[in-house]
């Protein structure tokens with residue numbers, strides 16, 4: 672009986688911890704970095720391969736004359752980013768439509784959870 676009741680619970684929405692300090696992201700792929708201890712230098716990358724690729728890109732940029740902090744995305748990466756932004760907009764428009772149609776809190780919550788998920792995916796750049 673208890674299990675059946677739990678199944679009807681809405682899926683938990685993962686909220687940004689703390690909210691105050693924005694989460695930190697890998698300087699290469701944009702993945703969220705784990706909340707680290709405050710020992711030593713702060714991490715900028717989620718792993719060695721991201722650190723290496725960022726270093727290679729930096730070196731290439733220095734040769735190209737572009738500013739060192741330039742963000743260079745390939746056509747494919749930009750297209751994928753635009754796809755995901757479009758999905759985010761659709762999810763937001765779904766909420767507006769549902770609200771206009773008098774959707775109840777539970778349904779709105781489900782749609783908002785969908786936006787939160789889409790936005791979280793977008794934090795990952797590559």
Ligand SMILES: [Zn+2]
Pocket residue numbers: 697698699700701702716717718721
């Ligand atoms: Zn990374």
